Amino acid sequence: MQEAMTFTPQLAASPVAGMVWLIPAVPIAASGVIALLKQPMRKTSAALAIGSLFFSLLLAICAFTHVLLGWMHGEAIRETVNFTWIHVGSTNVDLGWVLDPLSAVMLVMVAFVGLLIFIYSVGYMAHDENYTRFFCFLSLFAGAMLGVVISNSLLLLFMCWELVGLTSYLLIGFWYQKPTASAAAKKAFLTTRVGDIFFLLGMVWLFSQTGTLLFYNNGVGSIEPLALVGLLGQHAGLGMSAAGAIALLIFAGAAGKSGQFPLHVWLPDAMEGPTPVSALIHAATMVAAGVYLVARVYPLMQAGALAGGSTTALAVVTWVGAFTAVFAALIAVAQNDIKRILAYSTVSQLGYMMAGLGMGGVAVGMFHLITHAFFKALLFMGAGSVIHGCHEEQDIRHMGGLRKSMKLTFATYAIGMLALCGFPLLFSGFWSKDGILEAARHWPLSQMPSHMLVFGAMLTAFYMTRQVCYAFFGSYRGHAKVHESPRVMTTPLAILAFFAIALGAIGTPAWPWFASFLNGKTATLELSAFGEHGFLLLMLTSAYVVFLGLGFGWLLYGNRSPKAEEADVLEQRIPLLWKAMSNRFWIDEFYGFTFIAFYSWWGKVANWLDRRVWGGLVTLVAGTFRLWAHINRFLDTNIVDGSFDKGCEELASGGGLLARVQSGRVQAYLRILALAVAVLAALLIWSSRA
Amino acid sequence: MNPLVAYLTVAAMLFAIGLAGALTRRNAILVLIGIELMLNAANLNLIAFWRYGPHPEALTGFMFAIFSIAVAAAEAAVGLGLVIQVHRHAHSTDLDAMNRMKG
Numbered sequence: 001m002q003e004a005m006t007f008t009p010q011l012a013a014s015p016v017a018g019m020v021w022l023i024p025a026v027p028i029a030a031s032g033v034i035a036l037l038k039q040p041m042r043k044t045s046a047a048l049a050i051g052s053l054f055f056s057l058l059l060a061i062c063a064f065t066h067v068l069l070g071w072m073h074g075e076a077i078r079e080t081v082n083f084t085w086i087h088v089g090s091t092n093v094d095l096g097w098v099l100d101p102l103s104a105v106m107l108v109m110v111a112f113v114g115l116l117i118f119i120y121s122v123g124y125m126a127h128d129e130n131y132t133r134f135f136c137f138l139s140l141f142a143g144a145m146l147g148v149v150i151s152n153s154l155l156l157l158f159m160c161w162e163l164v165g166l167t168s169y170l171l172i173g174f175w176y177q178k179p180t181a182s183a184a185a186k187k188a189f190l191t192t193r194v195g196d197i198f199f200l201l202g203m204v205w206l207f208s209q210t211g212t213l214l215f216y217n218n219g220v221g222s223i224e225p226l227a228l229v230g231l232l233g234q235h236a237g238l239g240m241s242a243a244g245a246i247a248l249l250i251f252a253g254a255a256g257k258s259g260q261f262p263l264h265v266w267l268p269d270a271m272e273g274p275t276p277v278s279a280l281i282h283a284a285t286m287v288a289a290g291v292y293l294v295a296r297v298y299p300l301m302q303a304g305a306l307a308g309g310s311t312t313a314l315a316v317v318t319w320v321g322a323f324t325a326v327f328a329a330l331i332a333v334a335q336n337d338i339k340r341i342l343a344y345s346t347v348s349q350l351g352y353m354m355a356g357l358g359m360g361g362v363a364v365g366m367f368h369l370i371t372h373a374f375f376k377a378l379l380f381m382g383a384g385s386v387i388h389g390c391h392e393e394q395d396i397r398h399m400g401g402l403r404k405s406m407k408l409t410f411a412t413y414a415i416g417m418l419a420l421c422g423f424p425l426l427f428s429g430f431w432s433k434d435g436i437l438e439a440a441r442h443w444p445l446s447q448m449p450s451h452m453l454v455f456g457a458m459l460t461a462f463y464m465t466r467q468v469c470y471a472f473f474g475s476y477r478g479h480a481k482v483h484e485s486p487r488v489m490t491t492p493l494a495i496l497a498f499f500a501i502a503l504g505a506i507g508t509p510a511w512p513w514f515a516s517f518l519n520g521k522t523a524t525l526e527l528s529a530f531g532e533h534g535f536l537l538l539m540l541t542s543a544y545v546v547f548l549g550l551g552f553g554w555l556l557y558g559n560r561s562p563k564a565e566e567a568d569v570l571e572q573r574i575p576l577l578w579k580a581m582s583n584r585f586w587i588d589e590f591y592g593f594t595f596i597a598f599y600s601w602w603g604k605v606a607n608w609l610d611r612r613v614w615g616g617l618v619t620l621v622a623g624t625f626r627l628w629a630h631i632n633r634f635l636d637t638n639i640v641d642g643s644f645d646k647g648c649e650e651l652a653s654g655g656g657l658l659a660r661v662q663s664g665r666v667q668a669y670l671r672i673l674a675l676a677v678a679v680l681a682a683l684l685i686w687s688s689r690a
Numbered sequence: 691m692n693p694l695v696a697y698l699t700v701a702a703m704l705f706a707i708g709l710a711g712a713l714t715r716r717n718a719i720l721v722l723i724g725i726e727l728m729l730n731a732a733n734l735n736l737i738a739f740w741r742y743g744p745h746p747e748a749l750t751g752f753m754f755a756i757f758s759i760a761v762a763a764a765e766a767a768v769g770l771g772l773v774i775q776v777h778r779h780a781h782s783t784d785l786d787a788m789n790r791m792k793g
Contacts, residue, residue: 664789666721667716667721670721674709
């Protein structure tokens with residue numbers, strides 16, 4: 001049996017927890033230094049970025065070991081270091097960081113995957129002119145993301161969250177000369193901002209109710225039982241307590257960052273950035289920040305749940321996640337850009353994570369997050385290697401037969417693809433996805449998400465098979481000569497491929513180490529768990545579904561080598577559905593016709609109001625005064641006589657002399673001002689002495 | 691050192707840096723940045739005098755600084771707007787190129 005440990009509040013933070021702040025601080029400092037470097041100092045910048053992240057990784061491993069040792073001694077570690085940031089009147093705004101199993105696992109994952117992608121970037125960006133700028137942004141991103149992970153305060157988390165959003169914007173628009181890239185960057189920034197507004201509202205509400213934004217603070221933090229009881233007592237309308245409403249607002253922020261429907265539109269466009277960026281930010285880490293946020297505020301989401309039951313907030317998370325999972329998988333079937341397929345696959349997998357969080361709790365969602373981070377980074381970097389090898393070709397219809405010319409890339413890509421599909425037993429994706437399906441099967445509210453997720457799993461296997469068949473099988477349909485990528489790019493692939501397989505071992509039902517670690521329980525090896533609750537049946541179902549998807553894919557696309565111009569096999573069979581899927585269900589167009597059209601209409605209205613109504617009023621007033629002025633002039637010239645003019649002339653010549661001082665050179669004015677200030681200061685000092 | 695003196699010294703240095711920047715740079719944006727630095731030096735003085743003055747609980751200096759920051763933001767917006775207009779006109783942000791407004 002598993003025995004539960006309780007998170008005991010600590011009196012003083014251990015030295016390990018005390019230095020956790022260095023983990024994000026070092027890469028941010030490195031990015032500051034890189035920002036000052038000159039453009040040709042390429043090696044220094046790369047070395048600084050990689051070195052600083054390596055240092056962070058070492059510290060993260062230290063922190064993780066600390067938590068692990070505590071866990072093995074039977075105590076669940078949750079150490080926080082809090083300090084007051086702003087102190088106004090009687091109100092304090094506190095910030096702080098936390099070291100617990102959740103943040104420790106994320107720290108190691110982000111730092112490790114980030115480091116591999118940094119190394120890979122050395123090869124991928126080798127020909128880019130703005131190499132130093134790239135590493136500056138990348139380093140800033142890594143620091144900000146690690147900051148999100150360690151935050152013990154919703155406010156600090158929000159700040160790092162926005163920093164992450166900023167670097168995402170900067171990196172998507174890294175090739176800002178391309179109009180598509182700069183448009184995609186703006187779209188990403190604005191779309192996530194929609195979610196962030198709700199996040200901010202939720203945060204302000206939480207602060208006004210509980211008076212603190214710290215998560216854990218020895219019993220008086222905002223998501224600890226004391227505060228939750230107070231929040232549950234407040235009614236927010238629609239049958240929800242304040243806790244539920246705040247949780248939903250925060251989830252809206254998470255949905256924006258994690259590309260959940262209906263805020264998913266930015267993520268596929270974000271593929272305009274360099275491929276390492278897609279791998280690091282838009283697949284492995286940043287988009288997972290939303291999932292992490294939900295996991296972090298899970299007590300808030302869960303507040304008020306009956307035993308084994310669900311809450312409104314969790315139900316919303318589940319439905320949004322499950323819908324996104326199927327929706328994005330459908331779109332991924334009909335895309336031709338190698339990175340876009342992966343992007344929609346990411347959206348779909350993030351949906352799985354959200355659904356896992358909603359139905360199964362923190363450990364289920366987080367386990368999929370961690371395994372997904374490894375195999376999706378692997379897939380993206382494999383795609384980057386393919387693009388690099390095919391000379392910037394991204395359309396899978398112009399690839400084909402690459403398994404012969406890019407052997408290592410093919411082998412690692414295949415591993416990533418099988419992990420993503422959830423190929424039975426061997427691969428990590430199978431275990432993490434099964435955890436979610438298992439949770440869905442036991443969900444008390446409805447069985448619908450379970451069916452949706454199983455269908456999504458089949459689609460996943462199908463579209464990945466389609467992509468691999470197009471890119472790696474058949475014969476080559478492009479023109480440029482294909483070459484394998486350099487070692488600096490393939491080595492990270494191999495390392496990630498190893499983890500895409502090995503990570504499965506920590507989350508099998510027989511030895512649920514990961515879940516026990518996160519929940520503060522002891523892990524035991526129980527092979528009998530495979531037989532429990534019809535789990536074998538579930539495993540068989542999911543394996544069956546995966547083979548179905550793989551089989552269909554191979555049947556339709558395997559070794560066909562279709563011509564590049566030829567319509568897709570599915571397009572010939574189901575043209576209508578295909579049209580909808582390849583046009584992404586016209587969501588972007590829908591936004592274009594509604595929100596964007598509304599704003600542009602409103603802009604026109606405001607412009608018209610400005611020009612006609614206000615402008616008209618101003619013209620009217622001006623006209624009245626001009627008329628008055630004309631009358632005055634007439635009176636002046638005819639009644640005020642020449643003697644007055646003479647006096648005026650004298651004055652004018654005097655004014656002309658003075659006017660020379662006004663040279664039109666702004667800096668001359670500034671200098672006179674500065675001189676006057678200096679004289680004034682001298683006078684004051686002199687007079688005070690006397 | 692007395693903390694008030696320390697804050698005032700930092701503020702004076704900040705002011706001097708801003709002044710030097712505003713006087714020596716010819717790029718309008720950098721001059722604006724210099725002016726912002728000087729403004730913030732003044733803000734720092736306000737806060738320091740409030741905090742170490744006779745009535746730190748009254749929040750007057752604090753409110754004044756917030757007010758001043760808001761005004762500075764408005765000023766920066768107007769300033770940058772002017773710079774953009776001038777740039778459209780003269781295709782340059784060099785202050786020496788903007789010498790047509792004279793008596």
